[in-house]
Amino acid sequence: MSCLLSFRLIFALIGWRIAGGRGLIFGFLLGWLFDSVYRRPTIRFTYQHDTDDSSSYQRDEHQWQPYVDVTLQEAYRTLGIRETATDDEVRQAYRQMALRYHPDRVEMQGQAAREEAEKRFREVTEARDIIFRARGL
Numbered sequence: 001m002s003c004l005l006s007f008r009l010i011f012a013l014i015g016w017r018i019a020g021g022r023g024l025i026f027g028f029l030l031g032w033l034f035d036s037v038y039r040r041p042t043i044r045f046t047y048q049h050d051t052d053d054s055s056s057y058q059r060d061e062h063q064w065q066p067y068v069d070v071t072l073q074e075a076y077r078t079l080g081i082r083e084t085a086t087d088d089e090v091r092q093a094y095r096q097m098a099l100r101y102h103p104d105r106v107e108m109q110g111q112a113a114r115e116e117a118e119k120r121f122r123e124v125t126e127a128r129d130i131i132f133r134a135r136g137l
Contacts, residue, residue: 079093
């Protein structure tokens, strides 16, 4: 997170203005806490270039491509949790969503409701699998 947009800097300046040196330290610590809790999603950039032996004397064409795992972000969104959630929180969110969208719970409401529940249940299960694969569980 850039220094100009961080809560640490903002809270430290407010604390310094109100209480001087102690306020500066307390504001910085409080801002650090806010930064760690309300962490913004980061975009990582990867550096790719083609290595061809015949054109090694020429200037390489470099391409910057953002590395954002969209499916992982969608998986977190599907389960309704943050990316900073613990493994137990992921399991608990999956259980709650699986109970809510299990096809057997809507069996009496008709075929359309059952198909929709099956679709949502598959999405929730796939989201859990994506998150577990990304975390190595």
